[in-house]
Amino acid sequence: MRILVIAEHDNKSLKSCSLPVVTAASELGGEIDMLIAGHNAADAAAQAAKISGVKRILHCDAPLYERGLAENLAQLVASLSADYSHILAPASFFGKNVTPRIAALLDRQQISDITAIHDAKSFTRPIYAGNAFETVEISETPVILTVRPTAFDATPEQAESAAITALPPAEDTDLSAFVSRALTKSDRPDLANAAIVISGGRGLGSGENFKDLLEPLADSLGAAIGASRAAVDAGYVPNDYQVGQTGKIVAPNLYIAVGISGAVQHLAGMKDSKIIVAINKDEDAPIFQIADYGLVGDLFQLLPELRAALDNSA
Amino acid sequence: MKILVPIKRVIDAYVTIRVKADQTGVENANVKMSVNPFCEIAVEEAIRLKEAGKATEVIVVSAGNAATQESLRAALAMGADRAILIETDQELQPLAIAKLLKAVAEKEQAGLVILGKQSIDGDHNQTGQMLAGLLGWGQATFASSLTLENDRATVTREIDGGLETLSLKLPAIITADLRLNEPRYASLPNIMKAKQKPLDRLNPDALGVDVTPRYKTLRVSEPPPRKPGVKVESAAALVEKLRGEAKII
Ligand SMILES: Cc1cc2nc3c(=O)[nH]c(=O)nc-3n(C[C@H](O)[C@H](O)[C@H](O)COP(=O)(O)OP(=O)(O)OC[C@H]3O[C@@H](n4cnc5c(N)ncnc54)[C@H](O)[C@@H]3O)c2cc1C
Numbered sequence: 140m141r142i143l144v145i146a147e148h149d150n151k152s153l154k155s156c157s158l159p160v161v162t163a164a165s166e167l168g169g170e171i172d173m174l175i176a177g178h179n180a181a182d183a184a185a186q187a188a189k190i191s192g193v194k195r196i197l198h199c200d201a202p203l204y205e206r207g208l209a210e211n212l213a214q215l216v217a218s219l220s221a222d223y224s225h226i227l228a229p230a231s232f233f234g235k236n237v238t239p240r241i242a243a244l245l246d247r248q249q250i251s252d253i254t255a256i257h258d259a260k261s262f263t264r265p266i267y268a269g270n271a272f273e274t275v276e277i278s279e280t281p282v283i284l285t286v287r288p289t290a291f292d293a294t295p296e297q298a299e300s301a302a303i304t305a306l307p308p309a310e311d312t313d314l315s316a317f318v319s320r321a322l323t324k325s326d327r328p329d330l331a332n333a334a335i336v337i338s339g340g341r342g343l344g345s346g347e348n349f350k351d352l353l354e355p356l357a358d359s360l361g362a363a364i365g366a367s368r369a370a371v372d373a374g375y376v377p378n379d380y381q382v383g384q385t386g387k388i389v390a391p392n393l394y395i396a397v398g399i400s401g402a403v404q405h406l407a408g409m410k411d412s413k414i415i416v417a418i419n420k421d422e423d424a425p426i427f428q429i430a431d432y433g434l435v436g437d438l439f440q441l442l443p444e445l446r447a448a449l450d451n452s453a
Numbered sequence: 454m455k456i457l458v459p460i461k462r463v464i465d466a467y468v469t470i471r472v473k474a475d476q477t478g479v480e481n482a483n484v485k486m487s488v489n490p491f492c493e494i495a496v497e498e499a500i501r502l503k504e505a506g507k508a509t510e511v512i513v514v515s516a517g518n519a520a521t522q523e524s525l526r527a528a529l530a531m532g533a534d535r536a537i538l539i540e541t542d543q544e545l546q547p548l549a550i551a552k553l554l555k556a557v558a559e560k561e562q563a564g565l566v567i568l569g570k571q572s573i574d575g576d577h578n579q580t581g582q583m584l585a586g587l588l589g590w591g592q593a594t595f596a597s598s599l600t601l602e603n604d605r606a607t608v609t610r611e612i613d614g615g616l617e618t619l620s621l622k623l624p625a626i627i628t629a630d631l632r633l634n635e636p637r638y639a640s641l642p643n644i645m646k647a648k649q650k651p652l653d654r655l656n657p658d659a660l661g662v663d664v665t666p667r668y669k670t671l672r673v674s675e676p677p678p679r680k681p682g683v684k685v686e687s688a689a690a691l692v693e694k695l696r697g698e699a700k701i702i
Contacts, residue, residue, distance in 0.1 A: 232613045271675065272673070314591030321617075414699050432695070448689040
């Protein structure tokens with residue numbers, strides 16, 4: 140059995156969500172190849188070669204892969220697929236975009252967002268915003284999977300580097316072209332892998348309040364900042380802060396929800412966090428049903444108090 | 454240019470989901486059904502493009518049982534011109550749906566297909582991308598803005614770190630994210646008018662598509678429960694718990 144993992148990277152370095160995918164691949168059992176398709180991506184390939192359990196890096200370097208456009212990447216992966224029993228990618232926005240296209244090119248039914256592997260053919264995945272889990276069995280090869288990164292541990296590094304094999308590019312499909320990218324700049328930890336996440340909801344009332352009340356707390360805790368959909372829709376914070384069924388899935392050691400009611404669509408993105416703290420003035424808010432520690436009260440009073448308490452006992 | 458908008462009928466987003474005791478699925482008897490919220494956004498976008506003179510016709514299509522026509526009527530009431538029901542009682546998995554849609558897109562010679570980015574029941578997030586692959590068209594998923602000009606679509610899409618803009622050759626596939634638009638409510642006169650709009654019926658056999666499921670669902674189970682929490686009295690007490698009991702900060 141050989142397994143192909145499609146790495147997510149920005150040419151310079153590997154995205155951390157690629158690591159749990161290798162762990163999932165190891166659970167399947169078999170030789171693991173990792174594909175780095177990019178442009179001037181030698182650094183990302185070298186980094187990938189150090190992941191424990193990876194046997195071989197397939198490095199395909201050409202301008203048409205620089206931005207990870209789904210059409211070209213899917214074409215390339217489809218051309219490699221005959222060698223593999225399983226093809227895996229992270230269930231990140233990147234993986235969600237490209238993997239179903241690969242599956243369609245191969246006439247295969249993808250299994251999305253798996254959170255557990257039972258054997259090489261059966262997997263568990265959340266449905267209905269995580270209000271239920273389905274265990275499915277599929278008997279075709281290759282099996283096409285996207286893996287929920289928070290459900291598997293990150294793979295460690297290995298001492299010896301895997302071999303890097305250069306691959307020729309596939310044909311340019313010329314169906315789409317990259318125009319621009321506007322990435323949110325932040326010195327804080329990345330939301331998807333931060334140990335602590337503090338999220339604000341509609342209760343924050345404005346972008347200024349995020350800045351004045353949440354950011355200092357995030358800084359004292361070394362936390363990433365997240366948000367509910369309502370806070371994003373109101374324009375308090377950028378879209379990539381959204382946690383939930385249709386935003387990011389996070390599972391930090393500590394998740395602090397401030398002024399968030401706890402709609403199922405929000406819970407879907409954070410209820411696997413180790414410890415959940417909720418701060419809300421409504422003691423009946425559903426968020427308290429899943430919180431380990433609940434603090435009922437006005438966030439405008441409680442957040443400064445919390446900051447003071449943190450500084451005091453530090 | 455014709456715009457095709459595939460839609461799905463799902464359990465309403467605000468219904469509490471209950472897993473059946475025999476673990477074969479979730480309770481769906483007598484629960485409120487609605488058009489998948491992301492599909493409504495797709496319908497809205499297509500109607501706006503037609504209103505702006507960028508499209509000639511908006512066709513909505515759905516695959517499902519006979520009751521699915523209610524959802525199609527809801528989209529017609531929003532302003533779509535006509536509807537196609539691909540009627541079947543079979544369980545439909547995303548690849549099968551994408552194949553049905555490919556047949557319809559080709560039959561109708563659609564110039565653009567707009568879908569929701571995911572349906573809130575299966576949460577697969579696959580159909581649009583699969584359809585794009587099957588048709589050999591360009592794709593822009595998770596769209597938060599869309600403009601059409603000179604036979605190309607310019608699409609801003611939501612990605613992990615922020616936003617990305619792509620330019621696609623037409624015909625193309627767009628999948629809608631939450632912030633693409635806010636769907637309108639259908640007015641009463643438009644709901645009445647929708648009853649007269651054409652709704653054609655097809656079925657998988659007539660389209661020559663094999664919809665046999667590819668995976669088997671072994672069981673559907675409840676999520677693991679969380680242990681009940683406690684309320685704390687003050688910010689200071691919270692910090693003490695986090696330091697002393699949870700040892701997390
Ligand atoms: C298809 C679909 C997909 C969705 N996807 C997502 C998703 O991915 N992520 C997501 O988050 N949501 C998502 N939603 C939206 C979700 O249903 C909720 O509407 C949203 O999460 C609500 O955000 P909120 O909790 O910030 O706002 P609200 O529900 O309005 O809650 C605000 C809370 O703040 C509290 N509050 C107000 N003022 C104060 C104060 N001064 N002090 C303390 N507490 C205060 C209130 O008591 C209230 O509980 C989705 C919805 C749909 C239909």
